[in-house]
Amino acid sequence: WEKANGRKMTSPELANLERGCIGVSVVNIEGDYPNPPLALSFATFEQSLQVRNAILKLLKKNPTRQQFLMAVSEHKDLKNLKNVADAIYGLDLREVKPVIFSQRFFMGGNNGGEKMYRPNPKTGQIDMGAYQYEAKPKYVNFDFGWWDERTNNWWHANHMEYSDPDQAAEDPMYVYQSTLDHYSRRLLDFDNQVFSVTFGARSPKELSTGEIDGNAGDSNTPVTVINNGSDTQFNNGSNVPFNNNGSNADTEIINDHHRIERGENGHEHHHHGFRYRVGGAFRHFFGR
Known part of the structure; x- marks a missing residue:
C-alpha cells in the first residue's frame, strides 16, 4: 500500500487498518468514511463491475459534477440506479475513481429481514438503507472484502487487532488475499452478500497525469494471477502491499506460517503465508 501510494500510512490509517476486514476496505478507499459506503450495492460481482466500468469510462473524460450526472442519466447501465x-456528494471528481468492495452480512434482527434486501429486477441494486450492522446471535456481524x-x-481479515496484548498474541489479526470463490x-x-461500488482516491501517479488506471471493460487483456501450486492465488510480489523484495526497508518477513482451518463441512483449508513487521509492529498475511 505504501509503495503504491508513495507515502507512509498515517496514524489514523493504521488505526483503521487494525479494525480488521472493514479497516482493509476503508484504508484502500482513502476517503473520510467511518465505514465503506453502501449506497451503490448490487447482488452480484458482475453487476457491480458493469457499473464500475461505466463510471470509470465517464470519469476518464474528466467531467464536471453536472456533466457527470447528466451522462449518468443518459447511460443505459446507470440511468436507473439510485x-x-x-x-459523489462533496467529492472532487478529478481526485477519485470507482472501486469495488464486498460485504457479507446477516439480514435478520434490527437489520430488517430478507424482504429489505431484494435486488431491483432491472439493475440488481440492493437498498442497504435499513442495515444496522447487527450480527446473528453468537456470530460475526460482517466480513468486508x-x-x-x-x-x-479480494483482501479481507479474520478480525480486528485486539488492543489487549495477551489477547492479540493468542489470537492475532490476519490479512487474507483470497479468490472470490x-x-x-x-x-x-x-x-x-453485496458488491458495492464507491469512489476511492486516485493514486499519486493518476493525480499527476490526470489519467485513471484500470480496465473499463473495453480490453480483452486478462488480469494476471500467479498460482502457487495450490488453490491459493498470489500476485507476483511487486504488487503485494507488504513484501520482502528489498524495496521497503520498513517491512521485514519474520517467519513463514502454515495454518489449517476446518470448515463446517469437515474439509480442511490450508493457509500459507507469513508474519511481517511494518514500522516496528507485527502484522500477518495469509493467501487463501
Missing part, C-alpha cells in the same frame, strides 16, 4: 448523486483489480483477488464460501455467520 443514490448516484449521494455517492476489497477487490484488487491488479490480481483479481473462497471469500464468498458458505459461512453460518452470514445469509447475504
